[in-house]
Amino acid sequence: MRTSWFPVSLKVDLRAVAVISALAALAFAGTVAHLAVGEYPISLLDVARTLLGLQTGDPSNAFIVETLRLPRALVALTVGAALAVSGALLQGLTRNPLAAPDIIGINAGAALVAVTLIVALPSVSSVYLPPAAFCGALMVALLLYLLAWRGHSSPMRLILIGIGLSAMAQALTWLMIVSGNVQELSRALVWLTGSVYARGWDELWALLPWVAVLVPFALLHARHLNALGLGDEVATGLGSRVELSRGLLLLASAGLAAAGVATAGTMVFVGLVAPHIARGLVGPPAGALIPTAAVTGAALVVLSDLAGRVLFAPTEIPAGIVTAVLGAPYFLYLLYRNRNK
């Protein structure tokens, strides 16, 4: 399918459509379960009725579903999608299957600014944390691109310098942690691990525009991503403006990671693992990979948050811990599988 007025060619890949539908169904099931279970269980029928705006006989159901659980589940879905697409873009533009926003310092930059704010100004409202974290993440991304620039950017320098920046930001974060008092630190640490606890509609409305703009942007640039994957020389030969596409895609990736991290803290391994699962399911072409990664990430985070709520109830485990525990063995497996590359 190709239209003359729209610069994309949509080859409708039936396998991708099937995979995406299946993953979307999984994410939907996770969301419904998220709404139904908890300290105050609500039957599926009542959940459906509440969502449709019907009376269920128990007036507290509406409050629990619409104010507490639904926005939290939607935030989890959106954060997952944002981080996964961010990772897919980064892996594509660096041509490295192990690149992820958590490894090249974008998360660490966000964390540094947020923890500094929590420790230095403990009275500051949490409302200011997301924008601050957002600025930190973007600052690291810009610094990264500037430092990696030597006449032209190189995927390898981007990653290695990112690792250096990440280490530096982490050292400064520890300086903050050592100088703060323990009460505030717990708050900072929960934030550092990544959690969607107590996220409401406000957070969702702040996050959604970024995802709504940047994910379509990534899709529009899918062909550049495919060209970059062939190597800089080939991409130039194919008529791709390599530096421009790489710069824009890096910014889009950073913007998505920053939005996700600003909302939910540094949720590790989502940006690494979700694109891999997606690539295993639909293959490397970015047009199918990006939407598949998005639904994979959404399902991953919503199910991780559900698991964190249910496993040790009434104690809640931050979703970021669940993603770390799931991501770790998967990562080791990836290292093993890629050992000859």
Next chain:
Amino acid sequence: MPRSRYALLAGLPVGLALLALSLLASVRFGAAEIGTADVIRAFTEYGGSQEDLIIRTIRVPRAIIAALVGACLAVAGAIMQGLTRNPLAEPGILGINAGAALAVVGGIFIFGVSSLSGYAVFAFVGAAATAAVVYGLGSLGRGGMSPMRVTIAGAAMMTLLSSLTTAVLIISQQTLEQIRFWLAGSVAGRDLALLLQVLPYMTAGLLLALALARQITTLGLGEDVATGLGQRTALTKAAAGVAVVLLAGSAVAVAGPIAFAGLVVPHLVRFFAGVDYRWILPYSALVGAGLLVWSDVASRLVLSPQEIPLGVTTALVGAPFFIYLARFKVKR
């Protein structure tokens, strides 16, 4: 640059003398006013005064521990760089420090460990286990992993291990309170007894490293060349791995995770000592010791009376250097 054997040989005693002066400086600078004469008197005619006590139980152990930890980390870094032919290799970057940290935090949380010597045992085990995993992953595949892949594998391991550490700290605020200073890396409040516990491992690691110096030099020319010269490369690598575990493990056990100390020194040393590890290793030990002693002095003085953790100071010095190396010294 002087690369004649005699100049390098003469440099060693000069370096030792400079290190001795650095140690003296480290003992002198601090919150309590102490003069050089006091230091000498505390050891020649110990009178039990407050100064004597501070010197003998706080300042001197601290300076010696900083020096030894620096020597171990620098030699470990030099071996890792030589073995992997990766200019960015270093115990901190490859996740070994993070593994030690996770083991200590786990030890406190699960077994209620509360003493520094208890931390040391767990740190040692954690560092060794992580080194084995990273090293094992690094030796998988044809001809080992490229510098790039080892670095990324290490960085990802670090992300993984530190997120698990954070997880434990969230669950247990008590652990957090107990451990946060150790976790930032520091040589404050360590006593000589703790050092004596790990000294055998440190010595063994340093001696093993020196014994392997010639093989590491050959291996630096490439695995094929080394095999061609009749070296059993697998054996060399395994022995060098043991040395790294002993050195990095005991350093972290005493001082906590100190990042980047092992990165800078071997590069500085190679600049004047050339490519022969029989010179690189002893000079790395000397320069690493000096670097950490002065970093510790800086940690105490820069924001005094507040103290910056030593690990933060070394990271702030080392990370820009790492970025410089990544920018200019890594061939694409």
